[in-house]
Amino acid sequence: MGNGSNLDNMSIEQIKMIMSVLQKASDAYLFILDLTSEVYIIPESLTKRVALDSTRIENCMEKIKKIVHPSDRDMLDEDIRKCVSGEQEIHDLEYRWLDRSGRPFWINCKGTVIVDAEGHKLLVGKVNEIGKQEKADNVTGLRKEPRFRLDLETILREEPESIRYCMRVGIDNFKEINEKEGTEAGDEVLWELAKCITGIVTEDVAVYRLVADEFMIMDTVSDSDVNPNEIYNKIKVKIAKLVKEKDYNRFFTISAGIIDKDFAGKSSNDIMMLSEFALNEAKRNGKNQMVIFNQNDYDGYLKQLDIRKRIRRDISNKFKGFEVYYQPIVDANTHELIGAEALLRWNSDKYGNVSPAVMIPIMEESGLIIPIGSFVLWEAARTCKEWQKIMPNFHVHVNLSYVQVYKSDLMSDVNECIKTVGISPDSLVLELTESGYIETDNRIRELFKDLKDSDISLAIDDFGTGYSNMRYLKEIEAKTIKLDRSFVLQAMNNDYDYTIICHIIDMIHSVGSTVVLEGIEYENELEKMKKAKPDMIQGYLFGRPATAQEFKEKFL
Numbered sequence: 001m002g003n004g005s006n007l008d009n010m011s012i013e014q015i016k017m018i019m020s021v022l023q024k025a026s027d028a029y030l031f032i033l034d035l036t037s038e039v040y041i042i043p044e045s046l047t048k049r050v051a052l053d054s055t056r057i058e059n060c061m062e063k064i065k066k067i068v069h070p071s072d073r074d075m076l077d078e079d080i081r082k083c084v085s086g087e088q089e090i091h092d093l094e095y096r097w098l099d100r101s102g103r104p105f106w107i108n109c110k111g112t113v114i115v116d117a118e119g120h121k122l123l124v125g126k127v128n129e130i131g132k133q134e135k136a137d138n139v140t141g142l143r144k145e146p147r148f149r150l151d152l153e154t155i156l157r158e159e160p161e162s163i164r165y166c167m168r169v170g171i172d173n174f175k176e177i178n179e180k181e182g183t184e185a186g187d188e189v190l191w192e193l194a195k196c197i198t199g200i201v202t203e204d205v206a207v208y209r210l211v212a213d214e215f216m217i218m219d220t221v222s223d224s225d226v227n228p229n230e231i232y233n234k235i236k237v238k239i240a241k242l243v244k245e246k247d248y249n250r251f252f253t254i255s256a257g258i259i260d261k262d263f264a265g266k267s268s269n270d271i272m273m274l275s276e277f278a279l280n281e282a283k284r285n286g287k288n289q290m291v292i293f294n295q296n297d298y299d300g301y302l303k304q305l306d307i308r309k310r311i312r313r314d315i316s317n318k319f320k321g322f323e324v325y326y327q328p329i330v331d332a333n334t335h336e337l338i339g340a341e342a343l344l345r346w347n348s349d350k351y352g353n354v355s356p357a358v359m360i361p362i363m364e365e366s367g368l369i370i371p372i373g374s375f376v377l378w379e380a381a382r383t384c385k386e387w388q389k390i391m392p393n394f395h396v397h398v399n400l401s402y403v404q405v406y407k408s409d410l411m412s413d414v415n416e417c418i419k420t421v422g423i424s425p426d427s428l429v430l431e432l433t434e435s436g437y438i439e440t441d442n443r444i445r446e447l448f449k450d451l452k453d454s455d456i457s458l459a460i461d462d463f464g465t466g467y468s469n470m471r472y473l474k475e476i477e478a479k480t481i482k483l484d485r486s487f488v489l490q491a492m493n494n495d496y497d498y499t500i501i502c503h504i505i506d507m508i509h510s511v512g513s514t515v516v517l518e519g520i521e522y523e524n525e526l527e528k529m530k531k532a533k534p535d536m537i538q539g540y541l542f543g544r545p546a547t548a549q550e551f552k553e554k555f556l
Contacts (some may be wrong), residue, residue, distance in 0.1 A: 027128070028126035028127060028128045029042060029043055029045065029046040029049075029126060029127040029128075030042075030043060030125075030126050031043075031046075031111070031123075031124075031125060031126065031127060032122060032123070032124050033060070033111070033122070033123040033124075034120070034121075034122055035080070035083060035084050035113070035121040035122065035123055036120045036121055037058075037120075038058065038059055038060050038061050039056065039057070039058050039060060040052075040056070040057040040060035040063075040064065041055065041056055041057075042055055042057070043055065046127070048100075049097075049099055049100070050067040050097055050098065050099060050100065051066065051067055051098070051100055052067060061080070064076075065077075066098075067097050067098050068095065068096070068097060068098070069095065069096035069097070069098060069104045069141070071096075071203050072095035072096050075093065075095060076093065076095060079091060079093055083113050083121070083123060084121065088113075089112060089113045090110075090111075090112060090113070091109065091110065091111040091112075091113070091123055091125065092108075092109070092110045092111075093108070093109050094106060094107070094108045094109075094130060094136075095107065095109070096141055103138075103141055103191065104141030105129060105136070105138040105141055106129070106130045106136030106137075106138070106141070106143065107127050107128065107129055107130060108127070108128045108130050109125065109126075109127045110125050110126060110127075110128075111123040111124055111125025111126075112124055112125060137209040139187045139190050139191060139209075140190050140191055140193075140194035140209045140215075141191075141194065142194055142198075142207055142208055142209040142215070143206075143208045143209070144208065144209055144210075145208065145209075145210045145211065145216075147208065148206075148208040148210070148216050148218070148268075149268040149272075151206065151218070152166075152218065152268045152271060153267070153268050155220060156263060156264075156266060156267065156268065156271075159220075160263040160264040160265075160266075161263070161264065162220045163218065163219070163220055163263045164219040164220065164221065164228075164260070165217075165218075165219050165227075165228040165258055165259060165260040166216060166217070166218050166219075166258070166259045166271055166275055167216070167217040167218075167219075167228050167231065167232065167256050167257070167258045167259075167275075167290075168210070168214060168215070168216055168256060168257045168258075168275035168276065168278065168279045169193075169197070169214065169215045169216075169217065169232075169235070169254055169255075169256045169279075170213055170214045170215075170254065170255050170256070170257075170279050170283070171189060171190075171193065171213040171214075171252055171253075171254055172252065172253045172254060172255055172283065172287040172288060173252070173287075174186065174189070174212065174213035174252070177189055177250070177252065181250070185250065186213075188250075189250065189252055190209070190213065192239075192242060193215065193235075193239070193254065194207070194209065194215070196235050196238045196239055196242065197215060197217060197235055199238070200231060200234045200235055200238065201217060201219070201231060202221065204220075204221045205217060205218070205219045205220075205221060206218045206219075206220070214279070216275070217231065227260075228256075228258045228260060228290075228292075229290065232256050232258070232290045235254065236253075236254065236288075239252070239253070239254060253287060253288040254288070255279060255282035255283050255287050255288060255289060255290065255291075256278075256279060256282060256289075256290040256291070257275050257276065257277065257278025257279030257280070257281065257282055257290070257291055257293065258275075258278060258290060258291070258292045258293060259271060259274055259275055259278065259292075259293045260292060260293075262295075274293050274298065275293070277293065277298055277301060278291045278292065278293040279291070281297065304362055306350075307348070307351065307354065307358070307359065307362055308362050308363075308366050308368070310348055310349070310350060310351075311346070311359065311362065311363060311366075311368055311372075312366075312368060314346070314348075315368060315371055315372060315375075319372070319375050321346050321347045321348060321349070322344065322345070322346050322372065322375065323344075323345050323346075323347070323547060324342050324343070324344060324345070324376055324379040324380055324383070324548065325342075325343045325344075325345050325545035325546055325547060325548075325551075326340040326341065326342055326343070326380075326383070326396075326545065326546060326547075326548060326551045327340060327341050327343060327538060327543060327544065327545040327546075328340050328538070328542050328543040328551070328555055329341060329397070329516060329536050329537070329538045330536065330537055330538070330542050331535075331536060331537075332517070332530060332533075332534045332535055332536055332537050333530075335537075335542065337391070337394075337555050337556075338393070338394070338395070338536065339394055339395040339396060339397065339429070339536075340394075340396055340397070340551065340555075341396075341397040341399075341431070341538065342376055342379070342380035342383075342396055342397065342398050342399070343356070343399075343545045344356060344360075344372065344376050345545075346359055360401075363401075364401050364402075364403045367403060367407060369401045369403045369404060370403065370404055370407060370408045373399075373400065373401055373404045373408075374408075374413055376398060376399070377398050377413065377414065377417055378417050378421070380396045380398050380428075381396070381398075381417050381418070381421040381423050381428060382421055383396065383548050384396040384423060384427055384428070385421050385422060385423045385427075387552065387556060388423075388427065390556050391556060394427070395426070395427045395428065395429055395457075396427065396428060396429065397429040397430075397431050397459060398428065398429070398430055398431065399431045399433060399461070400430050400431060400432050400433070401433070402432075405432075405443060405444065405447055406443060410447070411447070411450045411451075411454070414428075414430070414454070414456065415454065418454075418456075425454055425455040425456045426455055426456070426457060428456055428457065429456075429457040429458070429459050429479070429480060430451065430456060430457070430458055430459065431458075431459040431460075431461045431482065432444070432447075432458065432459070432460060432461065433461040433462055448477060448478075452477060457479040457480065458477075458478045458479060458480070459478060459479065459480035459481070459482055459516070460478045460480070460481050460482065461482045461484070462482070462484050463481045463482060463483060478513055479513060479514065480513060480514050480515075480516055480536075481508050481513050481514070481515055481516070482515075482516040482518055482538075483501070483504070483505075483515060483516070483517050483518065483534075484518045484519055485518055485519020485521075485539075486519075487501050487517070487519075488517065488518075488519050488520060488525055488529060489519075491528065491529060491532070492524075492525060492528065498528070498532070501532055502531075502532045502533075505532050505533060505534060506533075509533075514535040514536065515534045515535050515536070516534065516535070516536040516537070516538055517529055517532075517534035517536070517537050517538070517539075518538045518539060519538075519539050520537050520538070520539030520540075520541045520542070521539055521540045521541050522541060523541070525539075525541070526541060543555065
């Protein structure tokens, strides 16, 4: 090589032998870079990772640049310049190399400048793939969550006002891609999305890969006039184009949660939680969309979590605060009492009387509807048994949730309740409110058969929305069909709707079922709707929901 370089004082084979011995004791790639003559000595293992075809590379700087990510080349040039000029003796950079497929991966390159007696400079050091240390992601070539948290904490501490937005992006139904096509296909989607994102945002905008299928975009470019909505829409358009180019062989969409203000006083944990909430809101709202974080929505979400916690606590505390109310059901012609619907009420220590419209969805989502549904069933059965001492033909309606049907041994609980309480099966009417499940679900059909075989009556609540379920009447064989107040309001306001409702009731009668018309509140409603010939009526005109004691005193 000439000019008295230290590398000339030993043979290539000696250098390779020394590096080979040291390489066996390290996962890092060891290297020697002659800064004077631009000769690069590397281990053979590195030539398999990047597009360098020899363990000794002359005129190396231009060749090294080709394996460095374009965005990082200027930074590397500047650092090497400082090593050559003597401004620094330590080289320590984290940046991206490109593998043989052209995909970026993160490295940490550390080296020390050594000057020999003749003034020649050698940079001796090692290269670690920090993606293997969970600092960076080799699938996408992006930094990972620990680095995002570190960068974010620094900015939040020093210049929180410089953050324009944080956008958390997630792939919709990513689990299905891995399950149906394999993890390699999943990695390909992650790589494609990373390319889409980094190809749209400017180099000053930081992009990270978080857990699983999620990415974080953090914009601290104060003079940028591009808002996050535009960025998200551009990513969506680019993905749609990519999917189309591949003939829809692998279809995927993305959702996003955005935080675009009020970063002062928050921690990285706060940003992670709030962005996750916003992303989950986008997915709950139907996916393939973005949601900007809203504090009021988040406060409502936290309240729901608190309500769920208190419901669980009160259930565990012998159903503290829970009570079954009863609303009368009367004969449509005589107005005589024939039964009641059991309705759950909950009085919370913190929130007072909580509306069923609030608590029932929370209980269904959490599965708590199973123990509370059983509580209502047994309470209603015992109450009905007691009231039958006064009115032998009295029957009680109990609402079922589809969660009870799908996730509990409902028939076992019902049969045990009937046997233990000693109530006649035909005194119990089970109301199924989720009519949408009737059409296609075999589990529901099996329930119908089991109820019929056990002589337990079934009622379909909120039946016929949009008049779309008429053809299922015969198949369901429900003893009772309940039409809610929306039918009453339609009939009162429009003669055409009234005529249709009359026909619906006639059709229900034609298959041997009875009709309960709910929501009768005024005398004029009763007068008109009786002409439609319902069998039973339920509504405020005949009584509001009341405790068992109040019901007994007022109606029995």
